[in-house]
Amino acid sequence: MLTNTIINDRICYIEMQNAQHFNCLSEQMCHELIDAIREGYDKECVGIVIKAQCHKGVWSAGHDIRELPQNGEDPLAYDVPMEQLLRAVQDTPIPVIACVSGTVWGGACDLCLSCDMIVSADSATFAITPAKIGIPYNASGIMHFVNQLGMNKAREMFFLGTPITALDALNVGLINHVAEPDQLDTFLEEHFLAPLRRNSVMSISAIKRQFRILSRAATVIPSESFERINAYRTKVYKGADYLEGIRAFLEKRSPQYQGKAADLDN
Numbered sequence: 184m185l186t187n188t189i190i191n192d193r194i195c196y197i198e199m200q201n202a203q204h205f206n207c208l209s210e211q212m213c214h215e216l217i218d219a220i221r222e223g224y225d226k227e228c229v230g231i232v233i234k235a236q237c238h239k240g241v242w243s244a245g246h247d248i249r250e251l252p253q254n255g256e257d258p259l260a261y262d263v264p265m266e267q268l269l270r271a272v273q274d275t276p277i278p279v280i281a282c283v284s285g286t287v288w289g290g291a292c293d294l295c296l297s298c299d300m301i302v303s304a305d306s307a308t309f310a311i312t313p314a315k316i317g318i319p320y321n322a323s324g325i326m327h328f329v330n331q332l333g334m335n336k337a338r339e340m341f342f343l344g345t346p347i348t349a350l351d352a353l354n355v356g357l358i359n360h361v362a363e364p365d366q367l368d369t370f371l372e373e374h375f376l377a378p379l380r381r382n383s384v385m386s387i388s389a390i391k392r393q394f395r396i397l398s399r400a401a402t403v404i405p406s407e408s409f410e411r412i413n414a415y416r417t418k419v420y421k422g423a424d425y426l427e428g429i430r431a432f433l434e435k436r437s438p439q440y441q442g443k444a445a446d447l448d449n
Contacts, residue, residue: 195223202238213264245289317428319419
């Protein structure tokens with residue numbers, strides 16, 4: 184097992200425990216997280232907390248690069264485990280809170296944004312890194328960041344792939360609160376979990392469902408635009424730079440990208 188689930192006082196605590204592999208969001212990890220989230224809801228918890236055991240300061244390194252397809256398939260197709268996990272977090276009818284105690288990379292950053300609230304240690308950092316690997320991020324994921332952070336900050340994070348600090352993340356609305364690392368659990372309990380237990384879970388659930396419906400209504404993409412997006416993305420994940428990014432990561436070297444922006448016009 185890569186995760187551990189404890190239900191205590193109407194809160195479901197889910198901890199990622201594959202620290203030696205930096206809690207990569209592998210197929211197994213994603214499925215275990217999905218099952219744990221469902222368990223929390225089925226057992227009538229009022230909230231779910233996702234935590235992690237950290238190694239070398241990493242909360243989660245995001246996608247497991249070793250599992251990305253190299254046969255021309257879409258690495259972020261609708262039915263891949265990572266996308267299933269994000270939807271499970273978003274669609275679960277009770278609040279899901281990310282409790283972040285280290286650095287967050289790539290798909291794990293999207294996982295945090297999929298949660299309803301994020302409480303972070305002040306030493307944490309956040310980075311969305313598909314451009315470093317040559318991955319064409321999908322439209323739903325990009326819109327998720329745009330809706331949370333605004334267009335300019337989303338562009339900065341995607342184009343540069345460099346980490347932003349917890350304070351910067353707080354200032355742009357990526358996270359809700361920061362705390363000293365040794366005070367993180369106490370802060371989470373006093374300021375988030377205790378109020379959840381006092382409030383009406385039925386009311387909260389109805390409100391969360393409304394947030395989800397309204398956020399989807401605000402991001403409807405015309406069919407022609409969706410087709411153009413898919414055409415751009417397909418050229419990337421079927422191209423040489425995508426394979427080079429994966430191989431360079433696995434070989435622990437800097438990638439040597441040869442693709443040009445104009446290649447998407449052909």
